[in-house]
Amino acid sequence: MNHNGPYKLREPLAEIAACCSLPQALETMGERWSFMILRASFNGLHHFEEFLEELGIARNILSNRLTRLVESGILKRAPCVDDRRKIEYRLTDKGLDLLPTMIALRQWGEKWESGVPSNPVLVDERDRRPIQPISIRAHDGRVLTHNDLCWIDIADLNNATGNEGEHDGVVKRIATI
Amino acid sequence: MNHNGPYKLREPLAEIAACCSLPQALETMGERWSFMILRASFNGLHHFEEFLEELGIARNILSNRLTRLVESGILKRAPCVDDRRKIEYRLTDKGLDLLPTMIALRQWGEKWESGVPSNPVLVDERDRRPIQPISIRAHDGRVLTHNDLCWIDIADLNNATGNEGEHDGVVKRIATI
């Protein structure tokens, strides 16, 4: 922890708490513009100039972010067959899997920041009814709050329904999220 | 949009796309360390020096972040009655409401970054069984993917189940997340 060079370069968040995967997730997605680029990708944008115009981001920063998002497997580059100048940026499965996180963040912003019901509304295509608020659910579907949660050791998972009052591997109330 | 001073200062993300609340949500939570401080708050830390030691963040940055999180209503300051040097930082309802977002991000990191099942496991206190993956759900509880989603105008919400094939206010496939 002593001070070698003049200044330590920015330490990766992932090494702060190795036990938790939140810092690792933030390593790429925590940077400025990353979520906005992801949003634009979900909105159907695929090309450098499209992102540039839509987001109003600087060219070099966009280039840097796209490179990092590709490196971390959230986007993939693909050359266009019809125009070999163009490159397509498309969401990978890993990138698509960020949709719940993004919608949760959006719903939070809707509820607490903008306040307005936000038009248009995101709905299920099948019945045209709004989606539910993103929430934490128990195995049987009950919605849980932070008061209902605790941590147990993975080794004690199997005997969960068995013995109730004994030593049951509870670690802490909220130990490490 | 023209260029007044030598350089425009950093434009708030919220003004990029006023129609969507994701940029507004990112205004505070998109900064480096914000989610890590939130996580530490959920983990039961309440004091400046605790955050300092736990996160290894610089003092001035921590001070700045805590101020911003308080300003945006995610944390609240409260003086300690037993020791008037101390200040307690506690999650507000707005801050507590970020838990689904944070767990979604954590689960994503677990699945795609660390890979390992991550020990200990977050479980429902009542039956000690792991929580479900955070997901997008239709009003009836079906899990939806990005292929199942579309946007409709809020004015067309009421006649959703009525006329099916007519003009029904569909805006775009994925318009603005």
Added chain:
DNA sequence: CAATATAGGTTGCGAATCACTACCTACTAT
């Protein structure tokens, strides 16, 4: 009471990142 320690900052400085403009290269269209 004086001396010291603690909690929560603020200030100053070097390093890294961001934003803006100006290029630059490969390819396409005319």
Added chain:
DNA sequence: ATAGTAGGTAGTGATTCGCAACCTATATTG
């Protein structure tokens, strides 16, 4: 051949980050 487009790099100024030093108010200790 010439001009235009897509994607990206390089240079420069502004902002933020990381580190150490200092500062103020309160607690603790002798």
